[in-house]
Amino acid sequence: MNAFISALIPVMAIVALGRFLGWRTVLPDDGWRAIERLAYIVLFPALIIRALANAPFETAPWKLALILIVxxxxxxxxxxxxxAWPKITGPAVGSIIQSNVRWNTFVGLSIGGSIFGTEGLALVAIAAAAMIPTANILSVAALTSHAERTDLPKRNPAVELARNPLIIACVIGIALAATxxxxPALVDETIDLLGAGTIALGLLAAGAGMDIAALGRAGTRTLVWSxxxxxxxxxxxxAGALMLGLTGTPFAIAVICASVPTATSSYILARQxxxxxxxxxxxxxxxxxxxIVTMPAIWFACLAAGLF
Incomplete structure (x- = not known):
């Protein structure tokens, strides 16, 4: 079985398990959101610090970050x-733009780490440090500029960027690698234990937060923009990777990160x-x-074309 399919099946199985647990209300919705928040501010940063500190980078992966941001x-x-869509509202345009720029980090982490090990995790961490702040800035700008409400909370993108736990974790991890x-062994083991729970909890929370009933409401517009x-x-x-000469594992990780679906957290931000x-x-x-269909199709197309 191809390595990509072998990595994808467990991801989808855990997401499906999360959806089942959410359907059975094993935890209330607030509980799942708390788990997702814990993974984002504690467990994910721990994984990033350790992955970057131990990453076997041969060259600085700035091309990876630049390509994904652009x-x-x-x-x-x-x-x-x-x-231009008939009878579309401003809020709908904002949600579509947000959907276009967000990505499910935990799916990318799971697949990238499964196929490429420590280097894959470190490269996905670099991608996350580039893409998540970009997605937040673009999403906030799109949603607020197209909103029809006047009571929206004020957001300061610069302050949020400086406080972003993923950015802080990347700075620490890269500093450790560069110097x-x-x-210390005990610190490394402690961080490793924290990071080990990141992917599974993130995928479970993503599955629990997914509204399957929404498929029944989806129409042509949803299908087209998806x-x-x-x-x-x-x-x-x-296209960007070919233009800048990105090759090998960084190229493959860029494709993985770009191919995953949008983030489940986009629903909460759209509502807020x-x-x-x-x-x-x-x-x-x-x-x-x-x-489930598009990700393997893109991967196999790249393999057939000899891109990585």
Missing amino acids: AQCLLGAFGLLAR GVEL LVRLLGLPALTI LGGDAPLAANLIAMQTVLS
Whole structure:
């Protein structure tokens, strides 16, 4: 069985388990959100610090970060074309743009780590440090500028960026790698134990937060923009990688990160910032299901073309 399929099946199985547990209300919705928050501010940073500190980088992966950021910005701008959709509202346009620029980090971590080990985890961490702040800035700008509400909370992107636990973790991890400082054995083991729970908890929370009933409400608009996201971001990423000469494992990780579906947290932000929250839920559900087909298809297409 191909390595990508072998990595994808456990991911989808855990997401499905999370959906089952959410359906059975093993935990209330607030409980799942708390788990997702814990993974984001504690467990994920621990994984990032350790992965980057021990990463066997031969060259600085700045091309990986640049390509993914540019691809996000371009696909976010493409989302403005949604304005031409018949009878579409401003909040819906904001939700579509957000869907175009967000990605499910935990799926990328699981697949990248499964196929490429420590180096894969470190490269996905670099991608996360680049893509998550970019997605947050673009999403907030899109949602607030297209919202029809006037009581929206104020957001300061610069302050949020400086406080982002993933950015802080990347700075620490890269500093350790650059200076050659090794973590003490007990500290390294403690961080390793924290990071070990990241992917499983993140995937379970993602599954629990997915609204399967949204598939029944999804129409042509949801299908079209889901395909734009699932195919468009990888296409832009591949084009950028070819232009900048990105090769090998970094190229493969860039494709993985661009191919995963949008983040489940986009529903919450759409609801908070005046976006079309039902449409956001529809896009999450549709993309999660479609990605089971699109992700392997993109991977095999790249292999057939000899890109990595």
